[in-house]
Amino acid sequence: MAIELDEIDVKLLTQLQQDADRTNLELAELAGLSPAATLHRVRRLKESGAIRIVSASVDAAAVGFPLTVFMAVTTGNARATERFEREVQLLPQVIAAETVAGEMDYWLTVVARDVEDLEHTLTRIATHGGGRVVTYLRLKQLKPPTPLPLLPSAAARQKRRS
Amino acid sequence: MAIELDEIDVKLLTQLQQDADRTNLELAELAGLSPAATLHRVRRLKESGAIRIVSASVDAAAVGFPLTVFMAVTTGNARATERFEREVQLLPQVIAAETVAGEMDYWLTVVARDVEDLEHTLTRIATHGGGRVVTYLRLKQLKPPTPLPLLPSAAARQKRRS
DNA sequence: GGTGAAAGAAAAGACTT
DNA sequence: AAGTCTTTTCTTTCACC
Numbered sequence: 001m002a003i004e005l006d007e008i009d010v011k012l013l014t015q016l017q018q019d020a021d022r023t024n025l026e027l028a029e030l031a032g033l034s035p036a037a038t039l040h041r042v043r044r045l046k047e048s049g050a051i052r053i054v055s056a057s058v059d060a061a062a063v064g065f066p067l068t069v070f071m072a073v074t075t076g077n078a079r080a081t082e083r084f085e086r087e088v089q090l091l092p093q094v095i096a097a098e099t100v101a102g103e104m105d106y107w108l109t110v111v112a113r114d115v116e117d118l119e120h121t122l123t124r125i126a127t128h129g130g131g132r133v134v135t136y137l138r139l140k141q142l143k144p145p146t147p148l149p150l151l152p153s154a155a156a157r158q159k160r161r162s
Numbered sequence: 163m164a165i166e167l168d169e170i171d172v173k174l175l176t177q178l179q180q181d182a183d184r185t186n187l188e189l190a191e192l193a194g195l196s197p198a199a200t201l202h203r204v205r206r207l208k209e210s211g212a213i214r215i216v217s218a219s220v221d222a223a224a225v226g227f228p229l230t231v232f233m234a235v236t237t238g239n240a241r242a243t244e245r246f247e248r249e250v251q252l253l254p255q256v257i258a259a260e261t262v263a264g265e266m267d268y269w270l271t272v273v274a275r276d277v278e279d280l281e282h283t284l285t286r287i288a289t290h291g292g293g294r295v296v297t298y299l300r301l302k303q304l305k306p307p308t309p310l311p312l313l314p315s316a317a318a319r320q321k322r323r324s
Numbered sequence: 325g326g327t328g329a330a331a332g333a334a335a336a337g338a339c340t341t
Numbered sequence: 342a343a344g345t346c347t348t349t350t351c352t353t354t355c356a357c358c
Contacts, residue, residue: 002226013225016218020182023334037343039335052221056178057214058310063175064164065310070262070269072234072298088304092311100232100298107232107298111310136234136262136269142250148220148227148273149254185351199326201352 006156017147065111068138072104084129168318179309227273230300234266246291
């Protein structure tokens, strides 16, 4: 199931999660590998699906979205759920949505230019299948996204020993 | 406050949020701009802080973390809060944390290799300042992270007209 | 702030160990 | 699977608009 990673893969993935805006040469030096081998490894990590995408993280507040709100939502019957899921896809202010198991059914990330914009999105959700909706206004990042605490897989360690 | 963006900036930011793993040449073509001008624009967007970081998004499940859990947490007094915030920074399984205003005080993203690993993290949080803790097991992505619904700023539109 | 051309750097590929 | 070398391609800088 899980992709086998050796020490070098772990190094590469950890670096790339922190900063993917480096040249292959810099990355090679950080990993203690030749540039060609590094290129090959990184390509394999992308092809295997370990690396999903490389993307630029934009500062929402800096580009006109001072409000970020997290919303926990429940839906009722199947009809409401379907309506809700469709609305989530349609609303551009909903920049991410997850299905969850627990006290609520969905977790949304919503951005807004101002309170009016936010209220509009909230209303749309409430009137399109949203049942109970709990909102949390994002105040600040306490811990900015960190790399996954990766470890070389047992198989990779074994391989290295041989 | 907000950085002024014109139509081209919006195009570039939208593309880079979706895929930053393109050459400057490809990006230039998508934006309808010369490679040199594109390079200049992107550098400015990074320097201005509109682009925070460029990073690789790793598939947690694919690299050995089949469980992702969101946790809403409240803390009690100032002492508990301080302990909690310290613990969040220390636990590598907590890969992101936000301070929020609303029914709860914090929103955490936690990854785990198995149920035992998850239980360990939960216990650490509960015993280090965590008050009420509500967990939501992530089932699936309903809407994968989309680019911000950016618009050219009024000033930039004005400029273009002149 | 944009364009176009030239120099420098990096990535991709073939071959060797 | 990794290292070296060569070719190709991209990035970067500069002068000019």
